[in-house]
Amino acid sequence: MSKEVSRRDFLKISSGTAAVIGTSCSIPGTLGALGNKAIQGSDKFIRSYCEMCSSRCQIEGRVVDGKNVFIQGNKYVKSMGGSVCARGASGHSQLYDPQRIVSPLIRTGKRGEGKWREASWEEALDLVANKLGKIKEEFGAKSVLFSAKTGEHHGHMLTFANAFGSPNIFSHTSSCPVSYKIAFPHTTGSGMKRDFSKSKYILNFGHNLFEGISVSSTKKLAKTAASEKSKLVVLDPRFSIVASKADEWHPVKPGTDLAFVLSLIHVWLRDEKYDKKFVAESTIGIEELKASVSDATPEWQEKITGIKASVAENVADELYKAAPKCIIDWGHKTTTGFGEYQRTRAIIIANALMGNIEREGGIFFAKKAKTVNKLAGMNIAPDITNPDKHIKGSKTPRIDGAGEVGENIFVSRKHGVLMDIPEAVLAKKPYAIKGLFMIRHNPLITVADTEKMRKAMHEMDFIVSSDVYMSESAEMADVILPEATYLERDEGISNKSSKAPAYMIRNKIVEPINGTKWSGEIFRTLAKKLGIDSEYKWTTVNEFRTAQAKGNFELLKTLSVKGYASFGIPPVLAREPKYVQAFVDKYPGAADKVNAEGVFGLSKLKTPSGKIELFSQKVEDAFPGHGVPSTKHSTEVAHPGYPYILTSGKTAIHTNGHTQNVPYLNMLMSDNPLWVNPVTAKKEGIKHGDLIYLENETAKEKATVFVTEAIRPDTLFAYMGFGRTSSKLERTAGVGTSLSKLLPLVKGPVCSTMITNVGVKIVKV
C-alpha cells in the first residue's frame, strides 16, 4: 500500500504544483513561484509551541523526508495529552501554502496598487533602515508608529522602538483582552488563572473555550462540563458551542453581563451569603460595594439582560453553595460593550466574595519561580529574565496619551489604544506620524473603522509590514519583510507558570523556506544598520536565549529537547490545605510560612492597599464614579438606536483575521454567513441564503443570511475575519462580511476598550 501512497503523494504534489504555476507564479515572492525545491528540513520529532492563535499550545512536529507532515501536542506536557486543535494541526498547511510570501517585496506601483518587485533581504533591510533614519532625522523618532499583536515579536519590536526612540508602540490589546488586563491589576494586583478541572460550578460569560480553543483549558473544561458532578451555566447571546455544553444556557442581551453580575452580588450581600471572613481579611471597599449594588435587584437586571429574576436568585444561591469550588469566568476577549471594564471588575469581585481565591476549583495567581523559591526558602526553580529590559523607552508623549493623565491613563505604553491612531494621524495631532511598522498585525481587518485606518495609512511616507501572507495591511506597505512562520524559527523562552513554575521555548521544526527570518533577527539587524544597537546584549537567537536563562544550560538543554520545562514542584494553591501540605512535605523550608489555619494565605498583593480592592481609590481618582461597579454604568453598544445588535465571536476553525487563506482551514470553513433568527428573518422578509446589507452610520457591508434558531431575535452574529479584500489571498478574497468595517472608533471608559457590539439595520438588496 505504501507504493500507492507515494504515488498519490507524487500526483498530489505535482498537480498542486501545476495549479500553483498557473496561478501563484504571477505573484512575486511567493512560495508557489519557487516550487518544491525550496523545502528542506530535519527528520525527527521536534518540540515547540504553536502560533496559529495566541493560546500558544505546546506542540511537536513530525518531519518526514524533510517535510513537516504532522503536528500534535507536545507529549512532555501532560495537560496537552498529545492533542492540538484544527488550527494547530494545520500549521504545515500554512507553512507550505504556495500563496505565502517568502521573499522580501518592494513596492513599485502606487500604494495599495499591488505592484511589487522581489528584493534581497540586504536590499530590503537597507531600504527600511534608510527610510526610518530619514524620518527620524526630519520628524523625530516619535513620528514612526510600531504595531504588533502581542507575543515575543512584540517584545523585539518594543526593544527596537525603545532603541530607536519612538514612544508610539501599539499591540492588539485594546482590541481584545484589555479589560481584564487592566481590571485585574486594579482589583487583585495581577492576572489570575482558573482551576477548571476541580471546579464544581462554573458561571461562564461567553468564554467560548470550545471555539476559542486553548487545548489544556479546553480539555479540562470539556471534562468538567460533561461530568455529572459539576454544573456549567453559560450566558451568551448566541447558542455557541460552549453554550451547547452548558447545563443552563441563558441568552443574555449582548453587552449586558454587568447587570447580571451586579444582581448576583446584590443577592449575596442582601442575604449575607458570601465568604465574610475572606472579605474582611483580604479585601477593602465592601461598604462602597454594598452601596453601589443596593438597587441591583434580580428584577432590575431582568429588564436589562432579559434573564428572569428567578435565574439570578438561583445562580447566586447555587454559586454560594458550591463555593469555594466555583468560578465566575471573565473570559478572554473582553471588548464587546461600553460596560466591559466594570463587568470584568464586577466578575473578579464576585469571585472574591465567593472566597475562591487560591482555592481548589477556584481562581489563582500564576506561581512563578521567584514566588516558589521564596516560599521554599531555596532555589527550586530557575528564573528567566528579559535581556532587553535595560533598554528604556522614550518618555516623549504618545499620540494616544497612553499612560499619561487623561482618558487613556491606565493603558500601558507598550500597548496603547489602536482606535486613537486614525484620527491622530489624519489630524496630525499632537504631531505628524510619517512612518508605520507593522508585524503580525492586520488593522485593516481587525480594528474598528477600517476605512479610516486605510485613509490614515495613505498619509504615511513609509510603511513596513512583516507578515506571512499578503494581508490587507501588507498591501498598503512600501516594503514587505516576510517573517518565518513559527514552524521555521527558533525563538526565546516563554513563562508558562501555572500552579507551579514552567517554561516553554520555540524550536524550529524545519529550516526557514527561502531564508525568511525570525522577528528578533529582523529587528536586531535593523538596529545594527541604524547604528542604534549599542545596548543590545545579544546578536543571535541562542545568545538571546542564553541571556534569558541567565546562562542556565541545564534549562536550555531541557527546553531544546523537550520544548517545555517543569521542575517536579507540587502545585501551589496558597489557601488550600492539602496543596500547602504537599509543598511543605517536599520543601520543609516552607514550613515557617504556614499560618494557623494550615495554609500560606494571601500574600501582599500588588494593589495600593495590598489587598483585593472591591473599591479602587486609584480608579475613582482618575475617573470619578468608576471606582466600583454599579448600576449607573452603561452597558450600551456602539451606535445605539438601530434595530439589531451585531456581535461576533470565535470559531474553532479560524483565528480572527489570520487563517482564512490557509488551505486546510479554508476547506473546512470558507465563509461567515450572518446568523439571523427565523422570527427576524420573517419580519425582514429575508430567506436563508439571501444577500443583504448591514448598515449603520459608519459603513454599509454585504452579508449572506443564515437562518438559525441559535441567536436572539434582536441580535445578529457573524464570525470575524472574513470579507477580505487582498486579491493575493486567493482562496478567501471577496468572500464574506468584514465586521470591523461597521465599527465606529469609540472607546469604553476607564481602559479604552474597543467596542465590537454595534447597532445595525438590515437593508435588502
Place this chain on the structure above:
Amino acid sequence: MNNMWGSTAQYEVINWPWPIAVYLFLAGLSAGSIMVALLVKWNRHEGEVSTIWDAMVKAGALLAPITIVIGLLLLIIDLGKPLSFYWLLISYNFTSVMTLGVLALFIYTPIVMIFMLLIFEDTFRKIKLFSILVPVIEFIKSFHNFAKVIEYSLFGIALIVGAYTGFLLSAVSSFPMWNTPVLPLLFLTSGISAGVAGNILVGMLFFKSSVNKESIKYLLVMDLRVIMTEIPMILILFVGMMYTGGDSLLAAKDALTTGVWAKVFWFGVIGTGLVLPLIIAFTALKNHAYRVSYIMINSFVVLCGVVMLRFYIVYAGQLFTGV
C-alpha cells in the same frame, strides 16, 4: 454556504448520474426488445424455415444488440477509472448484483449478437464489408439443432438482464425508494413495454415491407396489459414506502411533491408514459384500429415514459432519502 462549518460538497454529489439512468433504460429496452422479438418469432411466424422474418423480429434483432452495446459503453465511460474497466471482467464478487449482471451480460451480449447475425444473414451476405462474418454465420448455423435451446436460453437470460437492473438498485439499503423488491418487477415490466414500443417503432420505420398487422396488434395488446400492471406496481412502490414509515415516508412525500422531479414523475412517468398510451388505446386505436401514425405516437410516448421512469427513480432515489 457552510452550515456553521464543515463541507457538505461530497455528500451532495449525485453518484449515479444520467449515464446510469440511460444505461438502465437501454438495458431494459434491449432485454425487452429481444424478448418481444422471440415471442413474435415463436407465436406469430408461420413455418420454421422461412427466412423472411417478421418486422418485429428484425427490429428486435437490430435494436437489442445495438442498445446493449451503447449501454455498456456508457457504463464504462461513467466509471471513475474507465481504463480499469477490465477488472470487472476478470475479478468477481458473487455477493454483488453488479458482478452477477456482468456475468449475465457476458452471456447475453454475444448471444444477442449471434441472433442478429442469423436474422440478418441475407443482408450480411450481400454487403462486402461484412464478408468476414460469413464464415462465422456458417459456424453458428452448424449448431442449428440447438437453436430452440439457445432461443429459450436467450429469452431466459434477457429476463435476467431485464430484472437485474432493478436488483442493482434494490440491493442498496440506504435509499428508501430503491430498497424494495417491487423495483426489479417494475423495471422488468417497464423494459418489456419499452421493447414492444421500440420494436414497433423500428419495425414500422425501417422494415415496413415485413410488417405484419397481426403481430402489431398482438404486441399492442401485450403492451396494454403490461402498462396495466405497471400502474399498480408504481402505486405499491409508493404506498409501501409510506407504510414503512420514518425516513421512507418522508422520502416518498418529498419525491412526489418537491421540485422538478415531482413534475417529471407526474407529467412524464405517469402522464406521458402511462396515461397517454391508455388514452390513445381507448380512443384512436379503439377496437384494434390500425392507424399507423397513432401507433407510432403511442410507441414514442411509451418509450419517453420508460426513459423518464429510469431518470426519476435514479435521481429521486438519490436525492430524496428522507433525512
Place this chain on the structure above:
Amino acid sequence: MSKKYRMIHDENLCIGCQACSVACRSENNISDDVFRLQVRMETKGTFPDLKMNFRRQSCVMCEDAPCVTVCPTGSSFQTLDGIVHVDENTCVSCKYCVVACPYDARYMDPIIKAIDKCDFCSENRLAKGQLPACVSICPTDALVFGDMNDKDSEVYVKSNTHYTLFPKAHLGTKPKLAFVPNKKGVNYE
C-alpha cells in the same frame, strides 16, 4: 485471538472543532476538498430551547459491510481484524459502494480516482501499535479506540460505564463505531 475493534465517539465531550478531520487529512494525505472524516453539527429546537448534536461523519467499519457486498471486483474487502479496505488497483470507481453505504462514508478521490474512506489508520498507525490520528489528536478526548477483547482497555471500560448507541443499528450493519448520545440541551428524543 483476532481483534474486535471499537471506536466510541462521546458527543458530550465532542466540541465539533474538526481537529480530527485535519489530523486525518495530515496523516493520510487526503486530497483537497474531500474528507474521510468530519464532525457534523446540528442545532435542534426553537429559541431558546435548543440542543446541539455533534455527529461523527466517517466510515463506521461495519462487520456486515454493504460496501463489501456490492463491490463487483472485490476491491472493497475486509481483513480478519474487521477493517474494510479499498484496493486502489482493482477499484474501477463504479461507485456502487458509495451509493450503497448508509453512512455516506465513501467518496471518489479526485486525484487517483479510486474510492477512499477512513480505515482507522490501519497501515500507518494501527500496524505500529498506535492509535488512529483522530483519536490521538482530539482536544477533549472525545474519541476512545481499542480492542473490546481486552477487558482492561479504555474502550471496554467506557462501553460498560456509558450509555452507547450504534448509528443506524436497525440496518444490521453492525458498526464498530459507537456513540455516547448528547445529554445537554433541551431533550427532544
